[in-house]
Amino acid sequence: MKKVLEKMIRLARLKLPEEEMNRLTKKTEHVLEYIERLKELNTDDIEPTSHAIEVVNAFREDAATPFSNPKKIVEIAPKSFENLFEVPRVIDEG
Amino acid sequence: MKYEAVIGLEVHAQLATKSKLFCPCSTAFGAKPNTNICPVCSGQAGALPVLNKMAVEMAVKSGLALGCTIQEKSIFARKNYFYPDLPKGYQISQYEKPLCLNGHLDIVTDGKLKRVHIQRIHMEEDAGKLLHETGHENFSHVDLNRCSTPLIEIVSGPDLSTPQEAADTYRKLRNILVYLEVCDGNMQEGNLRCDANVSLRPIGAKAFGTRSEIKNVNSFKFLENAIAYEIKRQAEILDGGGKVVQETRLWNQAKQMTTSMRSKEEAHDYRYFPDPDLLPLVVDTLWIEKIKSSLPELPEAKAERFVSDYGLPEQDAQVLTAEKPMAHYFEECIVGFNAPKKIANWIMAELMRELKSRELDITQIKMKPNQLAHMVALIENGTISGAIGKTIFMEMLNSGTDPDKIIEAKGLKQVTDTSTIEIVIDKIIAKETENVQRYKSGKTNVFGFFVGAVMKEMGGKANPKIVNEILRKKLN
Numbered sequence: 174m175k176k177v178l179e180k181m182i183r184l185a186r187l188k189l190p191e192e193e194m195n196r197l198t199k200k201t202e203h204v205l206e207y208i209e210r211l212k213e214l215n216t217d218d219i220e221p222t223s224h225a226i227e228v229v230n231a232f233r234e235d236a237a238t239p240f241s242n243p244k245k246i247v248e249i250a251p252k253s254f255e256n257l258f259e260v261p262r263v264i265d266e267g
Numbered sequence: 268m269k270y271e272a273v274i275g276l277e278v279h280a281q282l283a284t285k286s287k288l289f290c291p292c293s294t295a296f297g298a299k300p301n302t303n304i305c306p307v308c309s310g311q312a313g314a315l316p317v318l319n320k321m322a323v324e325m326a327v328k329s330g331l332a333l334g335c336t337i338q339e340k341s342i343f344a345r346k347n348y349f350y351p352d353l354p355k356g357y358q359i360s361q362y363e364k365p366l367c368l369n370g371h372l373d374i375v376t377d378g379k380l381k382r383v384h385i386q387r388i389h390m391e392e393d394a395g396k397l398l399h400e401t402g403h404e405n406f407s408h409v410d411l412n413r414c415s416t417p418l419i420e421i422v423s424g425p426d427l428s429t430p431q432e433a434a435d436t437y438r439k440l441r442n443i444l445v446y447l448e449v450c451d452g453n454m455q456e457g458n459l460r461c462d463a464n465v466s467l468r469p470i471g472a473k474a475f476g477t478r479s480e481i482k483n484v485n486s487f488k489f490l491e492n493a494i495a496y497e498i499k500r501q502a503e504i505l506d507g508g509g510k511v512v513q514e515t516r517l518w519n520q521a522k523q524m525t526t527s528m529r530s531k532e533e534a535h536d537y538r539y540f541p542d543p544d545l546l547p548l549v550v551d552t553l554w555i556e557k558i559k560s561s562l563p564e565l566p567e568a569k570a571e572r573f574v575s576d577y578g579l580p581e582q583d584a585q586v587l588t589a590e591k592p593m594a595h596y597f598e599e600c601i602v603g604f605n606a607p608k609k610i611a612n613w614i615m616a617e618l619m620r621e622l623k624s625r626e627l628d629i630t631q632i633k634m635k636p637n638q639l640a641h642m643v644a645l646i647e648n649g650t651i652s653g654a655i656g657k658t659i660f661m662e663m664l665n666s667g668t669d670p671d672k673i674i675e676a677k678g679l680k681q682v683t684d685t686s687t688i689e690i691v692i693d694k695i696i697a698k699e700t701e702n703v704q705r706y707k708s709g710k711t712n713v714f715g716f717f718v719g720a721v722m723k724e725m726g727g728k729a730n731p732k733i734v735n736e737i738l739r740k741k742l743n
């Protein structure tokens with residue numbers, strides 16, 4: 174279990190102290206045990222639930238309206254350079 | 268060992284909506300960086316996405332045109348990964364329940380018809396753009412203008428076996444999307460992109476080999492080059508007893524090779540789950556029927572109509588309808604002068620050759636359809652010769668001037684006045700006594716020489732039929 178949790182935490186870019194890891198491992202084990210119990214139910218004819226409420230389709234019409242202050246969005250970023258967001262160097266070429 | 272390639276395509280097409288998929292920001296290309304952004308597409312806490320109805324209709328259109336079954340209910344899911352061009356930390360896509368399933372596309376490669384399976388079409392949002400050439404070299408920079416523009420991803424079955432088939436499939440897909448007006452199809456601007464999955468297996472084997480995914484291919488030619496390279500690379504690995512690694516590779520056109528792309532490798536666990544911010548999408552039969560009735564005529568149907576309505580040969584109809592603007596140009600010409608085969612010949616021979624050598628497309632030229640039509644009419648009614656027609660054609664193409672004006676300015680009108688032609692013929696017969704003797708002794712093949720001489724003397728402007736008649740009369 175701890176291995177799975179470590180992977181999840183790595184994928185979520187989190188860092189947890191050791192005791193927190195131990196606590197979460199136990200907790201997660203409980204959750205998964207519960208899910209195992211739920212699996213005993215026969216759900217053959219039941220559509221998997223994606224949303225809790227039975228509402229569908231909320232649309233907007235296709236019209237372009239500019240946001241009032243896009244500049245502010247760049248300004249509140251942790252780092253910016255001129256009108257661009259600044260991030261650690263990442264490059265795809267192998 | 269002999270191998271066969273197994274190739275499947277994933278095509279991303281940007282839908283031609285005015286606004287983004289989940290917010291009202293503009294999708295216009297070429298805007299100043301980070302001007303078309305808002306709290307929704309830049310991933311601010313608490314901002315909520317609302318689906319663009321037009322994007323749904325465009326996706327449904329594409330599905331219908333590709334023979335897919337439109338799913339009554341589809342669901343948006345979060346594809347989770349971290350990358351600086353993705354401000355929310357997830358991309359909204361469709362996973363288990365895409366909008367369109369099970370379609371097909373027919374391609375003809377080397378005269379052979381092949382039906383390519385379309386596995387699915389789903390809707391998703393695009394990511395932002397990373398810039399590496401700006402500011403300090405230790406940093407990259409992000410422009411989120413493109414972030415959250417609507418895309419459809421079209422996934423083909425692993426049905427293709429040559430680079431050419433793959434390019435033909437991609438080309439045909441582009442043509443259909445452009446015909447539908449759901450995508451501009453501009454590969455330079457990145458609104459159509461293609462990834463190719465390539466694997467090899469020994470000929471006759473059933474099981475698939477390990478595949479690599481080639482990304483970054485932005486032209487039909489590059490796609491062919493990249494797949495051909497990848498087939499060769501994998502064959503060499505297998506022949507050497509090695510194993511192909513499942514990975515993403517980038518096509519490098521300058522180096523003519525694919526290279527491994529390692530940076531995203533580890534994170535191929537996207538932990539998809541239904542996006543709780545977006546309601547399920549339900550497209551009912553009534554809506555589908557309404558969209559179906561708005562579908563324009565597609566290339567195949569248009570080609571059939573060109574054969575039945577205009578009496579064009581099948582081949583001509585195919586060539587003229589491959590791209591919508593070209594088909595439109597042809598039909599505009601027909602309005603000007605109803606001689607379909609003659610017009611088709613001019614378009615397919617002269618015009619297409621010039622477009623190719625000038626690297627232009629039909630929408631970029633100055634010559635208007637009615638000008639080309641009028642010129643063909645002038646040839647048909649004998650005002651100009653076919654040869655002069657070519658001169659006028661080039662002039663129209665270069666300047667967009669009306670054929671009548673060109674004829675007047677350059678004095679290109681065909682001479683049909685028999686007395687003028689007779690004077691020239693008399694002069695030539697008087698000069699060419701030896702050839703006249705030859706003709707009279709039965710060597711009638713010198714007749715062509717006389718025609719040529721008259722034409723040359725008259726700058727190609729004499730009516731060939733009249734020249735022939737008078738010459739024959741005089742020589743016999």
Ligand SMILES: [Zn+2]
Pocket residue numbers: 287290291292303304305306307308309
């Ligand atoms: Zn926005």
